[in-house]
Amino acid sequence: MDTNANLEEAIEVLQQLGLKEYEARCFVGLSRLHTGTAKQLSEMTEVPRTRVYDAIRVLEAQGLVEIQHSSPQQFRAVPLEEATETLRDQYEARVERLRDALEMVEIVDPDDEGPVQQVWAMSGRDAIENRTNDLIGEATDEVVLVIGDDSLLTPELVDALNGVGNGVDLLVGALTDSLQDEIETAVPDATTFISGLEWLHGENATVDDTAIGRLLLIDRSTILVSSIIPDTKKEQAIFGDGFGNGLVVIARRLMAQGLLLAHDPGP
Amino acid sequence: MDTNANLEEAIEVLQQLGLKEYEARCFVGLSRLHTGTAKQLSEMTEVPRTRVYDAIRVLEAQGLVEIQHSSPQQFRAVPLEEATETLRDQYEARVERLRDALEMVEIVDPDDEGPVQQVWAMSGRDAIENRTNDLIGEATDEVVLVIGDDSLLTPELVDALNGVGNGVDLLVGALTDSLQDEIETAVPDATTFISGLEWLHGENATVDDTAIGRLLLIDRSTILVSSIIPDTKKEQAIFGDGFGNGLVVIARRLMAQGLLLAHDPGP
DNA sequence: TCGAGAATCACTCGGTTAATCACAAAACAG
DNA sequence: CTGTTTTGTGATTAACCGAGTGATTCTCGA
Numbered sequence: 001m002d003t004n005a006n007l008e009e010a011i012e013v014l015q016q017l018g019l020k021e022y023e024a025r026c027f028v029g030l031s032r033l034h035t036g037t038a039k040q041l042s043e044m045t046e047v048p049r050t051r052v053y054d055a056i057r058v059l060e061a062q063g064l065v066e067i068q069h070s071s072p073q074q075f076r077a078v079p080l081e082e083a084t085e086t087l088r089d090q091y092e093a094r095v096e097r098l099r100d101a102l103e104m105v106e107i108v109d110p111d112d113e114g115p116v117q118q119v120w121a122m123s124g125r126d127a128i129e130n131r132t133n134d135l136i137g138e139a140t141d142e143v144v145l146v147i148g149d150d151s152l153l154t155p156e157l158v159d160a161l162n163g164v165g166n167g168v169d170l171l172v173g174a175l176t177d178s179l180q181d182e183i184e185t186a187v188p189d190a191t192t193f194i195s196g197l198e199w200l201h202g203e204n205a206t207v208d209d210t211a212i213g214r215l216l217l218i219d220r221s222t223i224l225v226s227s228i229i230p231d232t233k234k235e236q237a238i239f240g241d242g243f244g245n246g247l248v249v250i251a252r253r254l255m256a257q258g259l260l261l262a263h264d265p266g267p
Numbered sequence: 268m269d270t271n272a273n274l275e276e277a278i279e280v281l282q283q284l285g286l287k288e289y290e291a292r293c294f295v296g297l298s299r300l301h302t303g304t305a306k307q308l309s310e311m312t313e314v315p316r317t318r319v320y321d322a323i324r325v326l327e328a329q330g331l332v333e334i335q336h337s338s339p340q341q342f343r344a345v346p347l348e349e350a351t352e353t354l355r356d357q358y359e360a361r362v363e364r365l366r367d368a369l370e371m372v373e374i375v376d377p378d379d380e381g382p383v384q385q386v387w388a389m390s391g392r393d394a395i396e397n398r399t400n401d402l403i404g405e406a407t408d409e410v411v412l413v414i415g416d417d418s419l420l421t422p423e424l425v426d427a428l429n430g431v432g433n434g435v436d437l438l439v440g441a442l443t444d445s446l447q448d449e450i451e452t453a454v455p456d457a458t459t460f461i462s463g464l465e466w467l468h469g470e471n472a473t474v475d476d477t478a479i480g481r482l483l484l485i486d487r488s489t490i491l492v493s494s495i496i497p498d499t500k501k502e503q504a505i506f507g508d509g510f511g512n513g514l515v516v517i518a519r520r521l522m523a524q525g526l527l528l529a530h531d532p533g534p
Numbered sequence: 535t536c537g538a539g540a541a542t543c544a545c546t547c548g549g550t551t552a553a554t555c556a557c558a559a560a561a562c563a564g
Numbered sequence: 565c566t567g568t569t570t571t572g573t574g575a576t577t578a579a580c581c582g583a584g585t586g587a588t589t590c591t592c593g594a
Contacts, residue, residue: 003372010368011376013361018285020582029368038540048584053541063394066387066506071591072540076387082397084366089393091358094280095351101277102347105270118332120343126356127330130349239333305571308550315553331586338560339571 017087022055025227030065030077037072055082111178125237128226131239132216133160135163139168146195146215149228153182158180173215213237215251222252289314289322297332297344305337329353376473388475391504394492398506399483400427406485413440413462413482416495420449426455440482480504 007028016025029045032037038056042049057077059065063086068074073113077083122128133156136143143164147153159168170190174180180192213235226237278457296312297303298458299391302319305323311318330353335341348521373415390396400423403410405499410431414420428437437457441447480493480502 006368006371010365010372013368016285016361017358017365018283022583028369028372032372049540050542050586051584057314060388061390063389063397067391068385068387069353074385078389078394078398079351079401080366084362085393086394087362087365089397090283090357092285093393095354095358098277098280098284098354099326099347099351101273101280101294104273105295105299118335118341120335122328122333122345123328124330124331124353126360127345127353129280130330130352130356133346134346134349149491155422157283245520252492289552317555317572317574318553 020055020058022051026052026055026075027059027077028065030075031080033076034076035076037074039072039227043077046243048171059215062086063190063229083248119243120239120243123241128214128235128237129154129156132214132224133157135218136160136214137221139164141167141219142169142217144171144173144215144217146212147179148175148212149181149247150176150179150182152214153179153186158186161190173193176208209227217251220251276374288321289318290325293319293322293342294326294331296343297342297428299346300343302341302343304338304341308342329357385508387506387508388503391499391508392502395491395502396421396423396482397490398504400424402483402485402489402491403431406431408434408486409438409484411435411438411440411482411484413479414446414450415442415479415481417443417446417449419481420446420453427455428457433503513529 001228010028010031011021011024014027015021019027025045025047029041029047032062033040033044036044038049041047041056042053053073055138056065056067060067063078065075065077066085066142068076078086122131129152136145136157137148137160143161161172164170170187171193172183172187172190173195174183175195177194180194183190185190187215211228211230213228214224214237215226216224222241224237224239226235228235277295277298278288278291282288286294292312292314293308295315296308300311302404303311304528305316305319308314308319310418314322322341323332323334327334328347328503331350332342332344335343345353396419403412403424404427410428412428428439431437437454438460439454439457440460440462441450441452442462444461447461450457456526478495478497480495481491481504482493483491490506491504491506493502495502
């Protein structure tokens with residue numbers, strides 16, 4: 001059995017969550033021992049015995065393990081559900097504190113407003129998805145969206161699409177029939193189409209090894225284009241704002257040539 | 268105005284969330300600048316100018332800032348709501364991964380079951396609260412709960428109390444009339460009382476500067492007692508399991524003397 | 535009382551981060 | 565076009581923190 005990979009995975013994630021290596025190792029060690037002494041833990045987790053105590057103390061302070069003050073001391077991990085819930089609580093509290101602190105502060109000097117020709121770059125799947133959904137929520141006239149990968153059609157995206165105002169046209173393109181079907185059932189109000197942009201496919205990728213992930217055009221004045229690096233699966237996006245923006249102009253031209261299959265705005 | 272404290276708070280929390288000092292400083296700097304160059308940021312945040320670029324790159328990769336690739340480069344922070352949402356997503360994903368990995372692994376050797384005389388120590392408000400709620404959910408006969416501090420009566424606790432099975436007696440004690448009233452309206456099924464344990468009050472604290480936070484007795488065989496260090500507000504608890512447990516025995520004796528005002532189980 | 539294991543403390547080593555410097559490239563003024 | 569300033573990158577040094585190890589004190593059972 002490959003339980004070992006899971007062990008390493010757990011240790012790694014715990015470190016990402018802020019634990020030190022010894023602490024992480026001790027916690028997963030206890031998770032499978034259910035109850036153990038420093039000696040047992042040390043043997044199982046390869047943590048020097050003398051350091052087990054420090055690690056456990058930290059874990060105890062975080063509410064992840066319990067200590068029995070006998071001799072020898074006994075340790076045991078909190079049940080998994082409790083542990084994850086506790087971690088979650090911790091995090092929520094932190095994010096909340098951050099929000100409050102920054103809200104109190106965001107009052108700043110509104111300096112000059114730079115040129116309108118702005119193209120911003122951002123990356124990270126979650127961040128791009130959040131931005132996408134936000135933008136859709138702010139649309140007042142039209143949303144054109146092309147989805148380049150099935151995994152991008154998340155419940156949150158569906159919610160955002162279904163939540164647009166009444167007068168907003170929804171044009172959603174997909175690359176495959178099956179994805180188009182999915183969209184049609186999930187977002188009944190949307191006009192769907194199969195994208196004419198064959199270059200969205202990874203198979204047709206040119207020299208640069210990237211595939212288009214999303215293409216979003218809001219009210220013909222804001223655009224977001226994301227690409228996905230096939231190797232790392234990382235998503236990165238560029239984001240243009242303003243009617244006169246170069247990117248936006250290009251997008252409009254694409255539409256005019258029928259590539260995005262938009263209908264002309266009526267008289 | 269004391270906006271400075273908020274700045275520091277934000278920086279500190281961001282570091283707890285895994286960012287380095289420079290990254291945190293740059294992010295809060297951008298949060299109040301809304302858009303700025305490396306130079307501006309450097310002056311405002313005391314981050315060496317030449318290091319701003321690295322920090323920003325990391326932030327960009329995490330989806331917290333956007334970069335405009337002009338010269339000079341312009342940076343701007345993602346809107347606060349998006350940022351917190353992104354951080355939340357990140358964290359949720361991690362906790363999820365942890366849960367999955369540990370679930371695959373928790374199959375372990377069920378060693379010997381030690382003595383029944385077990386007293387475990389744990390600390391951390393969230394962890395203790397989670398344990399409290401779990402224990403209440405597992406009660407089959409009786410729940411005796413004394414709440415020593417108003418702030419401990421959380422919505423989750425109320426849910427747990429209202430969610431117990433039908434045959435379970437609920438006895439909830441408070442220290443003040445007002446708290447008792449709160450409990451009565453929030454948990455109609457509970458029999459409430461004013462605790463006769465005056466020593467729960469912080470005012471009456473003895474030499475050791477601690478006040479009792481919660482006292483929980485489940486089915487007369489499991490007990491949890493928590494105390495709150497007045498200085499640090501940290502909560503710590505001891506937790507005893509098993510009918511023959513010394514702690515539990517003490518608790519039952521307290522009840523027999525009427526201090527916990529339990530009714531005797533009928534014939 | 536004594537010895538063996540248990541627990542704590544004090545220290546070294548190595549890697550990471552904070553901080554500074556040197557330099558190349560780009561923008562800008564004249 | 566040229567020299568100067570600003571911007572961006574890379575290399576280098578210094579301070580810090582965590583991983584690993586040994587010495588010391590404590591606890592328990594014989």
